[in-house]
Amino acid sequence: MEPKEARERMVSGLRSSGHVRSQRVADAMLAVPxxxxxxxEMQEQAYSDTPLHIxxxxxxxxxxxxxxxxEELDLRPGHTVLEVGTGSGYHAAVMAELVRPRxxxxxxxxxxxxxxxxxxxxxxxxYAEEVMVTEGDGTKGLPEHAPYDRISVAAAAPRVPQPLKDxxxxxxxxxxxxxxxxxxxxxxxxxxxxxxxxxxxxxxxFVPLIGEHGHKS
Ligand code: SAM
Numbered sequence: 001m002e003p004k005e006a007r008e009r010m011v012s013g014l015r016s017s018g019h020v021r022s023q024r025v026a027d028a029m030l031a032v033p034x035x036x037x038x039x040x041e042m043q044e045q046a047y048s049d050t051p052l053h054i055x056x057x058x059x060x061x062x063x064x065x066x067x068x069x070x071e072e073l074d075l076r077p078g079h080t081v082l083e084v085g086t087g088s089g090y091h092a093a094v095m096a097e098l099v100r101p102r103x104x105x106x107x108x109x110x111x112x113x114x115x116x117x118x119x120x121x122x123x124x125x126x127y128a129e130e131v132m133v134t135e136g137d138g139t140k141g142l143p144e145h146a147p148y149d150r151i152s153v154a155a156a157a158p159r160v161p162q163p164l165k166d167x168x169x170x171x172x173x174x175x176x177x178x179x180x181x182x183x184x185x186x187x188x189x190x191x192x193x194x195x196x197x198x199x200x201x202x203x204x205x206f207v208p209l210i211g212e213h214g215h216k217s
Contacts, residue, residue, distance in 0.1 A: 003047070006047035007047055020071070025070045028095075032125070034090055049062055050062050070098060072175060073150050078103050080148050082105075082141065082150075084152070086108065087154065088118055092105050093131060096127050104145075107132070110136065137212055138209070139163065139164075148169060150172060153174070153177065155206050156178070157213070158179075160198075185200045185203060187200055
């Protein structure tokens, strides 16, 4: 099957399962060629709804999780976004579609090999101008580009990292999986002035967020 057709099937399945609810998220996921973010040996499985290995013991999140996060984060044109956990760069590209025009996605990855791979993937698929990849410990955020309208954390934290709360704009929203290294709740934090409203959106499983304000190893 051609990648475009496989992508249409994937999005249609995600609509039926209720993970994709809006036309905007459907269009974003239809636009981004997920197979081009994967190592060649994984590309055949690119449009099945499952996480896949991308090297260095890490995974690209399952499409339904990318859809849930895109819907729940309510990304809008012009938003400045921080993603923690770049991995392949796929999720950042989906968010770049949703903040067009004038939006920007900053994404940070702790493993240099993956940061470099994501840069190449984003360049090859035409997202390099809208998505900036930085190498480092994303539990500390990326203060030089703060504040962020939206923050998306793609790895599991033991608690919401304080620097990420501090870097959220007034009215800004963050999604972060919080819990142990084997099971977490997807938490949405909304900033209202100096106060933070916290909602639990349900169970999920992510690889650990490792760093100063995350897991230690
Ligand atoms: N969003 C990615 C994609 O579209 O492929 C998938 C992210 S993967 C589930 C989680 C990523 O978080 C891994 O690449 C891992 O190396 C990274 N990570 C873990 N701790 C981190 C930290 N403190 N700062 C930045 N990245 C981190």
